[in-house]
Amino acid sequence: MGDIGAFMQGHSSRTQSEADYGKGVREVMTDFWREHSQEASLEEMMLDSNAQELTKHELPEILSYLPSWESKDVIELGAGIGRFTAKLAATAKHVTAIDFMEKFINKNQETNGHIPNIDFRCEDVTKLRLENNSCDLVFSNWLMMYLEDEEVHSLINKELSWIREGGYLFARESCFGQSGNKKRSVNPTKYRDPSLYMAMFTMITIPTENEDEVFGFELVLSRSLTSYIKMKHNPNQVVWLLQKLRRKASTINNGYKTFQEFLDNQQYSLNGILRYEKIFGRTFVSTGGIDTTKDFVSRLDLQPGQVVLDIGCGIGGSAFYMVKEFGVKVVAIDLSANMINIGMDRAREMDINEDEVQFEIADATKREYEPNTFDVIYSRDTILHIPDKLALFKQFFKWLKPGGKLFISDYCCSDGDHSDQFKDYVKQRGYNLLSPARYGKVLEEAGFTRVDAQDRTDLFVQSLEKELIVAEDIREDFVKEFSQDDFDYIVNGWKDKVGRTQDQRWGVFYAEKN
Template identity: 55%
Template structure:
């Protein structure tokens, strides 16, 4: 098994081959394990749920938190599950009810003993007391690896090494679910010392998605892709605490040629168009909180078409930094879940959520082509200038159709294209951005083909041009203030980019579409109910315009 490139100083520490460095690393690891062992010896004396969760309100929290955590898991029916940091078995028994076999592992013998007492009557659980940093398991052994509060008790070096082990232990297309405390301590139990590593969510994103194993006998490399990452809502509701974060990742084949040299599409987005500085630069031209054409002005116009009412549930696919979601929640009293594949976008949105203080709005890093929601979950699905990134739009639209309640409403704005042939410059623009574009008319037909009714497909390119002109004029008038926060290069990039968009619209290559549709009131079971990973986007070269 070959691991991927280790970040920063960790790479030099573990790959230099220098004996002194290796010896230092061994001592470092031993010291870290000794500290963690002492910490959990202090907090496992009674093997209670309060000790395990380090919170005196553990029982009350569990009642709301446990069902929420379990609802985020992929299908485990008949699957093989590895549970790491199983503790006293808060999740072990439930996993074993559905899975064919569960291997429950914990560092502390007292927790393992308690778990065996509670769940040992089941015949499909193996209980192991082991140090995860030293454990060896056969490759391709599990369909799901489940971990609840474990990685924060590992050093960065230990987590980097563990990430490659997790990939090795999982079956191809298997899933990793984990949950961690980020930023700061959550539990209220007093601690004489605390060696816990409270990372930022971005640190987990980087470490886990940077791991690579292979090549396997077929010459294939494997790595993790983020399917979903979000805060635990029970902690937000009970403690106004957004720092409890969970992830669902999938082991997938790595093909760097598919994402312009980046291991995953998510990393391509965050590394190119949606770097943190790039997002904030775009925000200055679109307006505070917005990363889509027209900012607040078009948001007000398009949201009005939805006739929202208090208590409705809205899914925003490609939520950006959350401006539209805050607007809908504050002005209409709706509950909004914003998902975006860009980790940078969601991190900014979550930061803004703290100051906005709107509990009706939730955000998650999520891949809409893989995310799982129950049928008939949302009254409205809203998406602004996002689906241009999706290759197999028909499959995504089937998902959206399934997730909507009967008579639910869908509103999309998206970049579109004119009829072929395109100019060479437009072809290069689409290639460089990785866009998959349709004409306004073919987009509307797709909506009808997947079962939507009352479809309106409107070419809004004239409006788009007007918006571009206003935004460009505002940027030019605001040049001095812009340069206080950004560079001349940033300013030139935006001015040139807006002029080029206007030119592409004038020639007819680039178009902008507004799409409104509804799910029929008598709609039966959808062709695709959004369960698991059964529907996958096709490679771009198999998608036709």
């Protein structure tokens, strides 16, 4: 288990321990669910007296986060009385519905047994054995919170084996504390921090047929359920969608297993984010802070009630400004969990509710939204990380409503040859840069019209120089809050950016969907 074992020991939350009962953990859990499955009702299964109304809203929301399961093999863990079973079976090739409570699975079979492509199994997932590479989607709902840390680790390892390459794991758990309002004589549930689940999902690997490769899960999205936020003011119902993919066994991204891990531990560590914010201004981690945000957003003619997708949202500064000044709603996504966690803290500080800004930890290259969803897509200095920009821009085009607008600022490169020093810098950061002119052409290739591609390196340099002045003005406070090394890192980094501008350019792009 190594590092992850130590991490789990420090982060799991228990309300009732094995020692409290004098029984084994599985026996405790079995007793708990026997008590809450007498009638095999929806209210019992969800542990909430308002289960009927809740499920009207959360069921379609959860299904909306799944990849297509049409003609796929699905394993449903914690299937219960079958809230999701029939929905999954409607288009799946086959569904195996599994639950360890006999009354629940019997009720499920009674309700859905007439559907020919469902198998019903009463089994404990800690003992469950399935064929490797036998399914395309594992759907797990309220399950791992009833397992010990070691059992969760073992289950994720097995799920990685069961799922075919390119397939998906979907999981939903209660985090931090109880959400259902049903009284419980005891509560052995483990309400973990979502970061623990994230670590286990993304750090567990299994071998492939090639010595230099492993299979692992990579994050597609993680977010709190909107239905629980709206109905219960509860952001602690968290979902994850992950995809089984290959990666180099020797690790990638400068020694980190996934790109997200690289972002959270190197480029966008907590300390790194906070020291950027100290220079850019509260809630901002992008060049020019509030000044460039006001300038850029003014081009979008935002109207109350419009929906904006903010890709690479950082800690929320642009999203908060758009909500406060124009009355829009924002879906704010970033692949860095650290960014999102700080952003949610800043939203509470700014008195912005979860309905106004919905945060997601998500990979824009893997995330799917319904066509014609957004009025505006907005992105600041993020797409530089993405190699296949054309494929991403085609997704943007699909997600925008007719008449929708796209705004991007991004790091670019100059035309022609570049210095070896700049090439090394780009490689070390994992950037994929285009010239501003080429960037604009790719937007046109994706279908956008009225494309305005500008090289605004002049504004970039102007902003950097202002921020260097700010740094000097707050030097004493900055060093007290962080350190002299942190201050030197910021100042030297900003000066290096100015010095790279012969090779590194800053592009600003506007486009529309007819």
